[in-house]
Amino acid sequence: MAYGCREDRREKILVYDFGGGTFDVSLIDVEEGVIEVVASDGDTRLGGDDLDRLLQDLLYAHLPAGAAGARSGKDLRLEARLKNAAEAAKIRLSTETRVQVKEAFLTSLKGKPVNLEAQVSRGEFEDRIRAALDRTFDLVKGVLKTAKLKASEVSKLLLVGGSTYIPLIFDTLSGKLGFEVHREVDPTYCVAIGAAIQGAIISGEHLDTILVDVNPHCLGIRCLTIRPGGWENDDHYSVILNRNTPIPSSMTRTYYTAEEGQREAEIEVYQGEELTASKNTFIGSFVLDDLPPDLPLGSEIEVSFEYNLNGIVEVSALERSSGRRKKLEVDVNRGAGTKQEAAARRSRKSGP
Template sequence: MLVYDLGGGTFDVSIIAMESEVTEVLASHGNNHLGGDDFDALIAERLAQHFEQEHDINLRHDYPVAWSRIWRAAEEAKIKLSEAPFVTVREETLVISNGIPRHLELELSRQDYEALILPLVESTLDSVTKALQDAGKTTSDINAVLLVGGATRTPLVARILEERIGMEPRQDIHPDLCVALGAGVLASRLAGHDVDRVLVDVTPYTFGVRCIGEVDGRTCDHRFAKILHRNAPLPITRTELFYTTCPYQKAVDVEIFQGEDEDIYNNIPVGKFIIEDLKPVPEPSEILCRMALDINGILTVTAIEKCTQKSKHITIENAMRPMDEGELAEARKRIAELYASDVVYTGDTESDDTEEEKEITAGEHGDAVALMKRSEALMDTMHDEDKEEAIELLEQIKDALEGDDEEALREALDKLKELIFYIEGK
């Protein structure tokens, strides 16, 4: 396991081996002069520069109270930008110059903020590399990445680590509380108490919306844009930025889905609504989509037109419940419709094969067609977990056929054969 600890004032990365009851730190590296405070400093400097440009007043030296307010505003902006794509910093009457109160107002985007801190975050990768080398490990030896410290809430940190390690960091541990939680567990064990498991409320599914984007290398209008990621601690609120697609567009359909696939047709729809009477502008209009999920499974989705702050929302009860029979049937129907337009599978089990189908019925491609039809016929006899696995394998087979990936096709076919053998043997 790789533990990436970026706190307020220090940074450490450790490579840890765990076996049975033994936990061993194999290597550590870090920088005791790097942390979230450095992120605050960069934002504070950006705010001070803007104020100086607006009012020709340098707050850094002769205005200690105003400078303190700038730092506090910078920290608040950093925290908000971890959840939202924009934040507006407003500080009234920072100073009074020539009897006139001077105010600060500046909108910061997450993109601007991440550009400011990118060199600092990239510098932490040197410590990651050094720790791996000292431990005699490579990224392929790491089976989990754990984020510790409030500064790791910045989305850029998780993205860069995922690119470096090739693994998405775990989201199920609260970065602000995990050190205290670990200390409590250790204290309990030292006192002679058994500690088996620590329960953390997390979202079991990923939630997002439909948008225009690339799916399998092709631009389409059914891409799944993830907003709340699976295994994130609850409660959680996240906001992402989208754009209208047409000049003078006055309405936007917001369709909410639950799932992991980049194609919404392979996920489960959970709700939809329309935000209307948008301001007609010739350029793409910015639409913010905010999702909030609480520990009771209540999902609130809000769409906000950024320029006017016009908004509309929907509340979805029991958003974390598992798929029921009807939803699984709908998922099967959508998959069948997808295959119906594909040359390797028509979804029609009663009609004769077409000439194109006959050309691919040899070898593994023929096995794929037969197994897909066979699994479709068994869907009604499967339990929920088996149905979900079958649907996922059908998607993998379709992708392998479309991409001519023989190795992936063989692997998916073998797994589907095992599943069918298990179902038919019940």
């Protein structure tokens, strides 16, 4: 209901519902306002709270040995504060690549207060939760098998539940599994919105159309990919903001320098869905220069996109070790001709 699945056309829709306490996946057939559940499955022992606990375990590992040993379930105050800290960190890691977790006077050790100060990266969090998420993906595959369908035969996949903001979920469902993923409606509230719409229909209320502004195309940057054996591709398109993301929105991803002592990194911004950057629409670029002269190979550079309601995207790049940052504002509605501009730029670089 919240996603507008009441239109007069037939669609097969997969609902990926990652709630706080349970996970459910359902394949539904929608035709002329009639919704039929074709197949469903789930895990009543897996939910967003379990992901919080996995991150909570990681925070415990940052406490001193004696203090960490206090985890017996008797110190309810310690448990509650770490649980809240883990949930807050999980939410932030949906848009940030790393977060700083600070909690003062969590407990005491030998009569002295114990504070928590830990830095958690998105990669660490994803490593912790990967096995749990794989269980959900296996259930998705099982539902498709029961319905005798391929992912390409599903019109759209709808995300439900706050935990579906985790980038690894979107990336796996849209990339490896090949679904057309939608989250135009806030996954945290779409069940409540759908229930309200259904209630209004039952009571005979008139419903106006609600316009939700979304990102119409993927936004990302051109980057270099290196595979074992020395194979390189310097025209790879790395998506940072996915298509159909509600705006305003923001996202950060981490990239790495390709050379020892690399002094600059050019950030080229594109819009489109092609895997090759130059086949998409070029909308702007800038150079993050004056990097430290002794910068090691593989140093982290964080690239962030912030998309506002006026169609302006602020793109920023940060080299973490030095704190060197640059940014650019681009208008995604600039118009045609930008592909040629990007091709000319690369031609000048590769020329004599």
